[in-house]
Amino acid sequence: MAIIESHGLAREFRMRKQVVRAVDGLDFQVEAGEIVGFLGPNGAGKTTTLRMLTTLLRPTSGTARIAGLDLLADPDKVRRQIGLVAQTGGTDMNCLVGEEIMLQGGLYGLDKARCRERTAFLLDRLDLGGLAGRRVGTLSGGQRRRLDIAIGVMHEPRVLFLDEPSAGLDPQSRQNLWEHLRWLRQETGTTVFLTTHYLDEADALCDRILVIDHGRIVAEDTPEGLKQQISGDVVTVVLEGDPEIARPLLAGLPGVRDVTALGATTLRLTTDHSDQTVVDLITTLRDAGISVAGLELTRPSLEDVFLTLTGSSLRDGSG
Amino acid sequence: MSLVRETRLIFRRYLMLSLREPGWVVAGLSQPIVFLILYGPLMTRMISSPQTSSAQAWQIYVPGVLVQLGLFGAAFVGFTIIAEWRAGIFDRLRVTPASRLALLLGRVLRDVLVLTVQAVILVLVAIPFGLRTSIAGVLVAMAIVAVMASSLSALSYTLGLALKSEAALGPMLNSLTMPLILLSGVLLPMSFAPAWLDLMSRFTPFRYVVDAIRDAFLGRFGSGQMLQGAAVTVGFAVLSMALAVHTFRRQSA
Numbered sequence: 001m002a003i004i005e006s007h008g009l010a011r012e013f014r015m016r017k018q019v020v021r022a023v024d025g026l027d028f029q030v031e032a033g034e035i036v037g038f039l040g041p042n043g044a045g046k047t048t049t050l051r052m053l054t055t056l057l058r059p060t061s062g063t064a065r066i067a068g069l070d071l072l073a074d075p076d077k078v079r080r081q082i083g084l085v086a087q088t089g090g091t092d093m094n095c096l097v098g099e100e101i102m103l104q105g106g107l108y109g110l111d112k113a114r115c116r117e118r119t120a121f122l123l124d125r126l127d128l129g130g131l132a133g134r135r136v137g138t139l140s141g142g143q144r145r146r147l148d149i150a151i152g153v154m155h156e157p158r159v160l161f162l163d164e165p166s167a168g169l170d171p172q173s174r175q176n177l178w179e180h181l182r183w184l185r186q187e188t189g190t191t192v193f194l195t196t197h198y199l200d201e202a203d204a205l206c207d208r209i210l211v212i213d214h215g216r217i218v219a220e221d222t223p224e225g226l227k228q229q230i231s232g233d234v235v236t237v238v239l240e241g242d243p244e245i246a247r248p249l250l251a252g253l254p255g256v257r258d259v260t261a262l263g264a265t266t267l268r269l270t271t272d273h274s275d276q277t278v279v280d281l282i283t284t285l286r287d288a289g290i291s292v293a294g295l296e297l298t299r300p301s302l303e304d305v306f307l308t309l310t311g312s313s314l315r316d317g318s319g
Numbered sequence: 320m321s322l323v324r325e326t327r328l329i330f331r332r333y334l335m336l337s338l339r340e341p342g343w344v345v346a347g348l349s350q351p352i353v354f355l356i357l358y359g360p361l362m363t364r365m366i367s368s369p370q371t372s373s374a375q376a377w378q379i380y381v382p383g384v385l386v387q388l389g390l391f392g393a394a395f396v397g398f399t400i401i402a403e404w405r406a407g408i409f410d411r412l413r414v415t416p417a418s419r420l421a422l423l424l425g426r427v428l429r430d431v432l433v434l435t436v437q438a439v440i441l442v443l444v445a446i447p448f449g450l451r452t453s454i455a456g457v458l459v460a461m462a463i464v465a466v467m468a469s470s471l472s473a474l475s476y477t478l479g480l481a482l483k484s485e486a487a488l489g490p491m492l493n494s495l496t497m498p499l500i501l502l503s504g505v506l507l508p509m510s511f512a513p514a515w516l517d518l519m520s521r522f523t524p525f526r527y528v529v530d531a532i533r534d535a536f537l538g539r540f541g542s543g544q545m546l547q548g549a550a551v552t553v554g555f556a557v558l559s560m561a562l563a564v565h566t567f568r569r570q571s572a
Contacts (some may be wrong), residue, residue, distance in 0.1 A: 053411075054414050055414065056410055056413060056414060067571060073474055076416045077416075079416040080416050081417060082414070083414075084410070084411070084414045086407040086410055086411060087407070088405070088406055088407035089407050090406065090407035090408050090410060090411030090412075091406075091408070091411075092403070094336055094339055094340065095335070095336065099332070099335070103328060103332055104415065105419040106324070106325075106328045107325060107328060107412065107415040107416075108415055108416065109321065109416075151411065153566075205380075217525075243547070259554070298517065305362065
């Protein structure tokens with residue numbers, strides 16, 4: 001069942017006299033229990049989309065349904081189904097950790113006993129045990145992020161939205177965060193929808209990636225699928241002999257998209273199925289009497305994918 | 320009722336935050352006292368005349384300080400909401416199904432409580448200086464101050480959310496509060512003013528608030544000024560609150 005269905009979701013902003021279309025008609029679905037990454041460079045429209053999906057910003061046109069409820073028609077009912085971890089967090093430095101979690105439970109209508117029970121459970125589960133009485137301002141970056149998650153899932157939402165959850169975290173805290181998000185999905189079946197401009201994060205954590213650029217979805221697939229779909233694998237082969245004889249032979253192999261010559265003895269093949277291609281290549285060249293001096297196989301990174309799709313590097317201006 | 324429950328939750332959160340900031344509490348409480356001690360003797364001597372006794376001078380001066388306290392205290396709370404908006408706290412509260420009115424009222428009631436406590440201390444400190452009034456007078460005056468504070472605090476949050484910049488809010492509030500204070504007759508009663516200035520002041524709400532508090536201290540509970548003042552104070556609060564709720568509710572805020 002699709003838990004998020006977006007239909008032509010769009011948002012314009014007026015900047016002086018210009019109308020900027022920050023989000024330009026998004027159509028996508030997220031299935032219940034998926035971890036989906038919304039990947040794009042800064043300014044691509046990720047946060048704007050997230051704010052629309054969480055009822056904080058009204059779309060200029062289009063709408064979305066969350067757990068079957070329309071964003072525009074039933075914002076209050078949608079709010080009960082979702083949790084949000086904003087990029088800036090949303091906790092007050094001067095509040096106590098326990099207070100902040102309890103308050104959120106209260107605002108969702110949980111009674112005191114249930115609030116206490118959930119708070120104790122989440123503190124323990126998110127490795128925040130013993131910190132209930134501490135001021136938020138004294139927590140480490142990783143602890144604060146886990147507190148944000150505790151607040152976001154206090155009312156057991158069906159979908160948790162996270163905006164750049166690992167921004168500003170050290171590598172160890174990021175790994176730890178990913179583990180907690182995986183736990184959340186596994187234990188509670190919560191659907192996780194997160195924005196990120198970290199390719200490794202999308203790769204390691206997400207079942208599926210939506211690539212967004214200039215307010216539009218430019219690609220949508222599993223991390224593996226994206227890598228295959230866009231770039232293919234690259235096989236570089238060094239030959240003893242004339243590559244111009246080998247070139248048409250290799251170009252005809254199944255799955256090979258193109259063959260280019262690099263220098264006097266080297267050919268570069270782009271292929272959909274590198275494993276198969278390597279086997280075919282060796283057989284074909286041996287049958288043709290051409291010996292192979294070297295062979296290298298490179299799988300594309302999501303960075304390559306992103307470059308191909310958007311023409312810009314994700315690291316541009318990332319903060 | 321969920322509105323009451325949610326309002327109480329928000330009120331308690333902000334009250335705890337106020338109490339946890341001891342420097343702020345002390346500064347907030349000492350400010351009105353400084354006004355009385357360092358400025359009161361000067362002002363009341365100026366007001367005093369063969370027709371006006373010293374006690375009457377304090378009855379004229381203290382209401383002015385109360386309104387000034389409200390303008391400087393409650394009117395500047397908008398700064399806190401900008402900081403909260405930037406830290407994501409505002410969105411975190413707004414993403415819950417809690418009533419937008421509760422999110423506003425909880426804060427406003429905290430501001431009202433803080434200002435009322437300051438006002439009570441101010442009146443108590445003014446008594447040894449020579450302020451003479453009745454318990455009923457003080458209670459009515461406090462009620463007016465509380466309702467006025469709720470309007471100012473709601474308006475200040477509205478402005479803060481509309482501007483979303485401390486650098487813009489500061490000058491804006493200064494340029495609004497300064498003429499309002501001068502025109503309200505806070506420092507000297509407007510009956511001393513030339514006709515045109517007196518007329519101008521009648522277009523500002525605080526003129527009526529100050530006059531009503533002065534009548535409350537004098538025990539004139541049924542006077543025309545008192546009724547006018549009460550009506551203006553309540554009307555102003557309703558308008559301010561409606562505007563603020565609209566801003567809190569607006570999806571693009």
